[in-house]
Amino acid sequence: MMTMTRLFFPLLLASSTLVQAEMTFEISDDGTLKQPQNYREWIYVGTPVTPNDMNDGKAPFPEFHAVYIDPKSFDHWKKTGAFRDGTILVKELVSVGSKQAVSGKGYFMGDFIGLEATIKSAKHFPNEPGNWAYFSFTDPQHGMLKSTAKAFPTEACNACHQASAKTDWVFTQYYPVLRAADGTAGR
Numbered sequence: 001m002m003t004m005t006r007l008f009f010p011l012l013l014a015s016s017t018l019v020q021a022e023m024t025f026e027i028s029d030d031g032t033l034k035q036p037q038n039y040r041e042w043i044y045v046g047t048p049v050t051p052n053d054m055n056d057g058k059a060p061f062p063e064f065h066a067v068y069i070d071p072k073s074f075d076h077w078k079k080t081g082a083f084r085d086g087t088i089l090v091k092e093l094v095s096v097g098s099k100q101a102v103s104g105k106g107y108f109m110g111d112f113i114g115l116e117a118t119i120k121s122a123k124h125f126p127n128e129p130g131n132w133a134y135f136s137f138t139d140p141q142h143g144m145l146k147s148t149a150k151a152f153p154t155e156a157c158n159a160c161h162q163a164s165a166k167t168d169w170v171f172t173q174y175y176p177v178l179r180a181a182d183g184t185a186g187r
C-alpha cells in the first residue's frame with residue numbers, strides 16, 4: 001500500500017501541473033476569477049484611448065486601454081487566426097497624465113487606474129455567448145484593484161462585444177498587433 005501511494009503521488013502532481021500550464025488564469029468552480037498577474041509581460045496588442053475630455057468628462061473606461069493577450073493564446077492565434085478555449089485578454093486602464101509634452105500637444109500616459117479582463121472558457125461559461133465572460137478588478141472608491149472578480153451578466157458586457165467586435169467577441173479592428181500576427185490572413 002505504501003509503495004502504491006509513493007508511486008501515484010508524483011504522477012498526480014505532474015498531471016495537475018500540466019493542466020495548470022494550459023490555463024493562464026485562475027478561476028474557481030463558481031466562476032470567481034483571481035486578479036491576473038504579470039500580464040505586462042504578455043503580448044501587448046494595442047491601446048485604444050477614450051479620454052474623459054472627449055466623453056463629457058466621464059468615459060465608461062477611462063482613458064488609455066493597454067490590451068494584452070496571454071502568450072499561449074497568442075501562439076495559437078498566429079497559427080489559426082482564432083482564439084483558443086482558455087484565452088485571456090486584459091485591458092489595463094491608464095489615466096491621461098498630461099496633454100502637452102516637448103514633442104507637442106497630445107495625450108500622455110499618467111497612472112494605472114483600473115483592470116478589466118475577458119476569458120473564453122466553455123467549461124466555466126457554457127451559457128455565455130461565445131463562452132466569453134467579462135470581469136472588472138477596478139475599484140474607483142478605494143483606488144486599489146480588487147483581488148477577485150465575478151463575471152458580469154451577459155447584457156452588461158458580452159452583448160456589445162458580440163454585436164460590434166470584429167473577431168469572436170474581440171475588437172481586433174483596434175489591435176494592429178493581432179492583425180499583423182494572424183498567419184491565416186490573406187490565405
Ligand code: HEC
Pocket residue numbers: 048049050065067089090091116117118134135136152156157158160161165169170171172174
Ligand atoms: C458599448 C460597447 C461595450 C460594452 C458594453 C463593453 N465593452 Fe469592452 N470593449 C468595447 C470596445 C469598443 C473595445 C475595444 C476598444 C476599447 O478598448 O475602447 C472593448 C475592449 C474590451 C476588452 C479588451 C479585449 C477585447 O475583447 O477587445 C476587455 C477586457 C473589455 N472590453 C472588457 C469589458 C467589460 C468587463 C465590460 C462590462 C463591464 C465591457 N467590456 C463592456 C466595447 C464595449
